[in-house]
Amino acid sequence: MALSESAPSFTSFRALGFDVFSTLIDEPKALVTAIAPLVSQLSEDHEAKNSSAIAGAAFGRHENALQQKEPFMIFEDVLSAAYRALAREWHVKSDDKDANAVAAILSRSSAFPDTVEALHVLSKHYKLIALSNVSEKGIATVMSGALKEAPFDAVLTAEKIGSYKPDLRNFETLMGKVKDLGFEKEELLMVAQGVASDHVPSKRLGINSVWISRDRPESERGFDGIGAEHAGNVAFGWRYCTLGDMAKDVEKSFAAGSS
Template identity: 40%
Template sequence: MKVRTENPKSFRDFKLSSFDCFGTLIDWNEGVYKALEPIRSRLPESHPLYTDRRGFLSKFSSFEVPLVINNPRGIYSTLLSEAYMKLARNFGQTPTEEEGKAFGASVGDWPAFPDSVAALNSMKKHYKLVILSNVDRTSFAKVLAGPLAEVEFDAVYTAEDIGSYKPDINNFEYLLSHVEKDFGLKKDQILHTAQSLRADHAPAKLIGLDSAWIVRGDEGFAMGGEWADYDGKIEYTWKFETMEEISKAVEKDFRQQNTA
């Protein structure tokens, strides 16, 4: 992985920031881990994954990711339910359909990271804000009514709208074409801000889209991919640990322009 060093850019070069949601703005790890508690609680305390949060989330992802990739027109909440059932059965459990449905419907209950709302509202002063997310419209409506209710997005493009899931390059082509149609902006005016290496930064490089990597700590692997697996496949423009950090960097850049 490397940072683009040729032709260094300023945050002032962009007019719009597109965002991945789950893992970047919404704490996927915390939300999913809590919603999977019925399965985890049935494991014997001696099971190696009973107290291994990282391993438990990775195990869930081993079922969720293939379902999403192999069912591009599947509704995300339904695919989540299927992944839940597969995980439980893998542990020798017999989950009820109600359990699976409850997990699929839990998306709106997953918490935002503590800095997400303030950071987004700060960046809103300078950019159009657009969501590009592997989610269905109904589930994301719950997010907009819940943890991100205080943020006004200019557009939301979901996997259900597009008919495929990231990292399919089609999702990013959809982003570019709709941003041009909806806002009259070109690719070089868009900054894609995301945590996931697999779903966002790898295809962003393929399509030539500037990106900011929001690392979000050591658990990003669960849905975003292991760092070592993407060596040479990622070329982000900026790297920050949190949304708070990038929002402050954006604000500083624009403030310098105003005082120049």
Template identity: 30%
Template sequence: MLNTDQFEWLSFDCYGTLVDWESGICDAVSNVLNRHGVHRSTRKILAMFSEIEPKVQARPGYLRYRDVLHEVMQSIAAELNLAFSDDELGSLAESLPNWPIFPDVAGALQTLKERYKLAVISNVDDDLFASTAKALNVDFDLVVTAQQVQSYKPDLRNFNVASAHMKVDKQNWLHVAESLYHDISPANQLGIKSVWVNRPNRGGGTRPTDAVPDVVVPDLAALTEILCRH
């Protein structure tokens, strides 16, 4: 169990943890596929995404996340032997600001903000997160994006940059995320305590890994109950 009194900072992954990125991804990709008379299940779309996205992010040289999503759509088109228009190739990135916030998130963040400093460490561009931040409706004490660091989680640089800004001992930092691959694994490597938000019927958008969180919760409401019950 966690010693909840030891933490000063809570950092969060955004897309997948605070934002229902699986619904956002599947809706955007399905809309394009349907125009071409092609239908794929949610599971298949997420399987393609989870295979393609990290490969694009791992290529030499940094790409903005908007461009990563463009490349993802190109790869999906190639895999399905389709030809997407320029608008269709850009549609996944354009949809991101409208991806839905999980219903438990806003209230949980407001409650946690009363006790902890809050950070976001996200694999996204500054302008894309700015649109999402309006919907989250909480003032984060720190936002670290992939664009700022010029790398993508699970690269340790993203966490090291956050640490440099927080100026906090690792024992006083708790990282909260949905992705074992992008977040819990690097937290393990760095000795940062972590919470895996294992939402029901979710998790198909990221690669599997053997990372081990300190605590598992089904949503942020459950996390808030643990951290704020004293």
């Protein structure tokens, strides 16, 4: 759904940048499994005991903090360290085997049901570029597994870039890749679930973006649900609950343009 009548037509873009985890891959579901050994030790009255969203957000805080503090730390090590940090925060025991398994669980998690089909639809009209906070090893697992049939034209990782999103270098690298493909920044559209990781830096660099809200209820509209801390810091022009919904609108736009 376009959030403004002044939003450009989907036909004006030539390349799509994609966040991978939580946009294409069901990271929240996998994370429930990964941190279950910690959650199981919490008292029944702990807020994270019966809320996967709260538990996942707690893990995410540690993951994001480590990524910004240690931009050259490999993705797998970031996740293991975040697991141990969360255990300390919750005052529960952390097993090394469980901590080291987090990356494998996430990298082998499933794609959302709409992901691969939607990517094939979108690939008829755009070049597709993945921009992920992951290692070369991690993205190789994803691309040979859940996204094996996904028609990406390029894949960019935090390990290769040397920083994690929301660092602007990651998005500058994306823009460079778009340039290599023969297009301009104005022809790039970023597609992502992550608000702080993707939409905030996109606005800073003047990149148009689409919010795939995934975990937000259909009853919310527009910018609802982004969080007060991000108000005024994002400027995505479209919002969809799924990538499949976006793909349908893209098809309609190109069909109308050719009629």
